[in-house]
């Protein structure tokens with residue numbers, strides 16, 4: 001698994017740059033309305049069995065555009081993360097994290113998550129929660145390496161019949 005060379009990453013508030021496989025810089029930024037078709041495409045590519053319907057992503061965007069970070073090479077999106085904070089500002093849920101299959105294993109999922117955690121710490125959010133399929137080893141490894149721990153038991157039928165999930169939490 002090769003990570004992006006560190007010199008290709010320059011952290012700035014709200015923006016970060018990486019090289020994609022064609023050596024084009026990838027920018028991490030808040031989603032814009034014009035991203036919606038690409039966002040839907042990436043979501044369908046990453047979650048082919050259960051993508052969000054277009055209208056759901058549209059409404060997430062309408063409600064939480066600044067909580068929707070995308071990886072953009074200027075032409076194509078290569079991933080995104082969506083996180084939403086409860087109205088008491090105590091808990092934030094990472095609702096979706098996606099990196100395109102051809103971009104995986106290069107540190108992009110970790111960068112998206114680190115930016116989410118950085119923003120939430122700065123806002124004073126106290127804990128981050130997320131759900132993950134119990135068989136999703138890559139995601140579970142990523143979350144554990146960031147300090148998330150899971151409940152002892154898998155939540156059976158969490159998202160409906162047959163849709164068991166592990167709930168993971170990180171105290172900030």
Ligand SMILES: CC(C)(COP(=O)(O)OP(=O)(O)OC[C@H]1O[C@@H](n2cnc3c(N)ncnc32)[C@H](O)[C@@H]1OP(=O)(O)O)[C@@H](O)C(=O)NCCC(=O)NCCS
Pocket residue numbers: 001046096097098099100103104105106107108109110111131132133136137138139141142143145
């Ligand atoms: C999970 C996902 C976002 C990880 O993105 P990524 O850019 O490939 O991850 P990174 O390169 O940043 O890797 C970060 C860590 O994740 C873990 N990881 C990533 N791929 C892995 C794999 N194939 N097997 C085991 N662990 C893996 C490792 O702990 C890795 O750290 P390391 O590089 O120090 O070993 C990506 O695989 C993905 O989009 N999967 C499909 C959608 C999904 O499952 N989303 C999460 C839903 S809860």
